[in-house]
Amino acid sequence: MIMKLLLLGVVGYVIYFFFFKDGGFSKKINKDDSETMVECEACDVYISVEDSIIKDGKYYCSKECASLS
Ligand SMILES: [Zn+2]
Structure with missing residues (x-):
């Protein structure tokens, strides 16, 4: 009985540990995704994916750069 x-x-404890670990891990992955850096096709400036403008499958830092190419 005591062994059970x-x-x-x-x-x-193991289930709790895995849930706790997964929660922290998922949060880290989501943070990394939002901060993924891409290079502007026109001026080679690095910007985050969230701030970039995607045109024809390429990343641009601004509307000006997107209209240049
Ligand atoms: Zn640019």
Whole structure:
């Protein structure tokens, strides 16, 4: 009986640990995705994907650069 309780405690701890670990890991991946840097096709400036303008499958830092090429 004591062994069963001990096993249940260990399993519970492992499940809790994996959920906690996955939560932190997912948060880190999401943060990395939003901060992925891409190079502007026109002026070679690096900008984050969120701030970039995508035209014809290429990344540009501004509307001016996007209209240049
Ligand atoms: Zn540019």
